[in-house]
Amino acid sequence: MLRQYELVERVKAYAPDADEQMLNRAYVYTVQKHGSQKRASGDPYFSHPVEVAGLMTELKLDQDTIITALLHDTVEDTLATIDEVEKLFGPDVARMVDGVTKLSKIEAMSEKERAAENLRKFLLAMSEDLRVLLVKLADRLHNMRTLHYIKSEDKRRRIAKETMDIYAPLAERVGMYEYMREMQLLAFQQLEPEAYATITGRLAQIRSQDHGQVDAIALSISQALTEAGVKCKVWGREKHPYSIWRKMAERHVNFDQITDIMAFRVLVGNVEDCYRAIGVLHTTWQALPGRFKDYISTPKVNGYQSLHTSMIYEKAMRMEVQIRTWDMHETNEYGLAAHWSYKQGGVVPDTQVGWLRDLVEVLEASNDPEELLENTRMAIYQDRIFAFTPKGKLFQLPKGATPIDFAYAVHSDLGSMAVGAKLNGRHVPLRTALSNGDVVEIIKNRSASPQLAWLGFCVTGKARAAIRRAVRIKERSELAAIGRKLFDEIIERLPTKVGKKATAEAVKRLGLKNEDELMAAIGTAKLDDRQVMEALVPGSARDLPEPEAWPKQERAISIKGLTPGMAFHLAECCHPVPGDRIVGLRKPGVGVEVHSIACDVLIEGGDHDWIDLSWGDRSVGAVGRLRCILYNRPGTLAEVTGIFAANKANITQLQNVHRDELFGTYEVDLEVTDLAHLTRIVSSLRASDAVSQADRL
Structure with missing residues (x-):
């Protein structure tokens, strides 16, 4: 842990005008407020904010950001208040500490309403001051580094999944690739321990058998460029283990089929040298078609700039090369943080x-x-x-x-x-x-x-949110019109005429906000005739027969977006499981057929009405279908069924669709809880020596 004077010296090294007294006061404040609190590792709790502040100094961030890092947990975990922080350290620090405090609450992901509301606060606080995000990313990175001290496996996995889903992508979006890669690696270790152990083991094996090959390739690249008059620094690095695993999953290949495990980075003096270097490399080695990307003339949305290419080295070996300037390299690794550093003055590109x-x-x-x-x-x-x-x-x-x-x-x-x-x-x-x-x-x-x-084909969150909002408004209007028509029929059956006053009283009795909400409730069948009549004229529905109850859906799976009692079944063509994006096709006399959004039946089109659906709370008994190609030798099928059992997946159908001297092809239906469950099974199959190939159908 950084000592008080060490932290101050770090800041003063790049910001000589920083207020040393203020930094000392913030350090002492966090130590006093956290007092005897302990972390899961047994270390004093204040060691965590001090280490987060240390990460901020590595990025050369301004004094207010360093102080925010020191204080970021005081309001949430101690008796400190925002007013007290503002009085001692100023309004900017207080606002950022408040923003990070709100961000911390996103970690209760089990309760979706709370998670969504805190995510909303997260994004709004981040949009007001991006330094809030920098502190939160450093906070999460340090927590991930110490995650192994937490005894509960469920809690470790929840935190790791949240890091993979929210914080690592956010780090990528602001160009902080160093943070992103480390977060992904640590989360991957918790979420897929077997795959992590396998891939890191294979990488270690490659390193031990390398015999200097990577250094030799880097030297060849350096010599070719130097001879052409391009000053450069070249080094090779292994692909990120999580990146390798994701590529294996996306391409449906095993580790041995990944040909570009190693990548090489070339740093040069200016932009002109970047393009000179790519020309030299492409005339020295054969370039792979379609693998050249120019992120210098067209940067990524997070400001990332580099030239990427893949080439064939000796003995048909592929090598990936990235070429950039030194300034680009600093921005690419630390992105937004590089622009917030003292030397940049906090100017962030649009x-x-x-x-x-x-x-x-x-x-x-x-x-x-x-x-x-x-x-x-x-x-x-x-x-x-x-x-x-x-x-x-x-x-x-x-x-x-x-x-x-x-x-x-x-x-x-x-x-x-x-x-x-x-x-x-x-x-x-x-x-x-x-x-x-x-x-x-x-x-x-x-x-x-x-x-x-x-919604069946758009992919951006902005488009989907806007479409859903417009469709909701249109549906609400149509349902209100239906409700108004039904309401008029109801009041005709009443023993006395009713006016606006009676309607207003009925709205109150039913606990609704206004007349429009009443019409919508009637249109969606949330209220039946008896309830409306009784609310308008108490006692008027006494002699009416009780309404028939909605028929119960005798299923272990629930779907949101259907009218109560509407029959549905999961389509056999695509076997959707919870976690897939789904839509319904309304077919006369059949009910609603639930399809995965990527199903070919949807792509081919048709005259059936589409219904936007989502999975409900119950998800027991969903069936996913896999195709497995097994080596034709004794015991392979037993090993595969053992994998299903180990992953707690029940086989509902197993069929041998092809067999020859070398391989047997099987289609198997499995009861799974959700898409993540099915994905873990596929990953386990691909890691098995008994399996040549495994894919979801």
């Missing part, structure tokens, strides 16, 4: 905060906790493509984005009025996926409105 404006729009448009969490996660994840308006304005969007996503990125009103699109001058369907460099023209109609079916 490209790094523009995405926050989209997040604030998502906050305003999201209706319920699940929707907010989903849309926010979609907004902060990062794989990007670049598309242009006809006038040349650049927009960055997630991979898989469509013209609808592009329209909402330009302006919410343009998205709402979209009726068609042109890509590079050619008319295309609105569901068409955009490619890098596309010029997108949106065809609009002022009388148009967003369609529910768009």
Whole structure:
């Protein structure tokens, strides 16, 4: 742990004008307030904020940020108050401490309403002062470094998942790749311990058998560039273990099939040397088609700049090379923090905060906790493509984005009025996926409105939130109209005429806010005729028969978005499980067929009505289907069924669909709790020596 004088010396080293007395006072304040509190490791609790402040000094952040780091847990975990902090350390520090205190509450992820509300506060505080996010990221990083001291496995996994879902993507979005990589590694170790052990073991094995090959390749690159007059520094590094695991999962390959385990980084003096270097490398070694990316002329949304290429080295070995200047390297590793350092004066490029404006729009448009969490996660994840308006304005969007996503990125009103699109001058369907460099023209109609079916193919949180809000408003209007019609029929059956006063009294008796809410409740069948009649004229429904109860859905799975009692079944074509994004197809005489959003049946289209659905609280008995290709030798099937048993998955059907001398192909239906459960099973299968290939169908 940093001592008081060491922390002050660190700050004074890059900020000679910093207020030494104020820094000392903040250090003493946090030690006194946390007093005898202990961490899970047994260390004094104040060691944590001191270490977080130490991380801030490594980024050369300003004095107020260092003090905020020292005090960030005092209001939440001690008797300190925001007013006291403001009196002692000023309004800026008090505001940031308050922001970080609100951020800390997001960690109660088990209660979705609370998690969503605190996520809302998180994003708003971050949008007001991005230094709040820097302190929170350092706080989370230090907590992850000491996570192994927590005895409860469930708590460790919850914190690790939250880090993987929220904080690591946020670190990436502000360009702090060093923080992102370490968070992902530590979270990966907790969430997938077997995969972590396997991959790190294989990497250690490669290092032991390397015999200086990586250094030799780095030297070859350096010599080629030096001979061409390009001054540079070159070094090789292993791919991140989590990055390797994700690539194995996405490409459905095993470790031995990953050909670019090692990557090389080239640092040069200026931008011109970056392009000279790429020319030298491409004329010395064969470049792989489609693997060159220029993030210098078109930076990522978080400000990341670099040239990326992949080439064939000797003996058909692939090597990935990144080329950048020294300034780019500093910004790429520490992103937003690099711009907040003393030497930069806290000037942050607009490209790094523009995405926050989209997040604030998502906050305003999201209706319920699940929707907010989903849309926010979609907004902060990062794989990007670049598309242009006809006038040349650049927009960055997630991979898989469509013209609808592009329209909402330009302006919410343009998205709402979209009726068609042109890509590079050619008319295309609105569901068409955009490619890098596309010029997108949106065809609009002022009388148009967003369609529910768009949710089946749009991918940005901003677009989905806006579409859902527009559809909700439209549905609410339609349901209110239905409710008004039913209300008029109800009052005709009453023994006496009723007016506005009786209606207002009925609203009060039913505990509703206003007449519009009453009409919506009637239209959605939340209130039956008897309840409305009794509320309008007490005693008027005494002789009416009791209404029939809704038929109970005799299922272990519940679906949100269906009218009570509506029959549904999970589609056999795609076998959706909780965690998949789902929609319903309303089919006459059959009920609602629930499909995964990626199902080919949806892609092919049809005349059936789409219903936007989500999973309910009950999720027992969902069936996922896998295809497993096993080596044709004794015991392989037994080993695979053992994997199912170890992962607590019940086999409902197992079929051998093909068999030859070397392999046997099986399709198996498994009862699983959710998508994460099914994904863990697939990962376990791929790690087994008995399995050649395992995929979800």
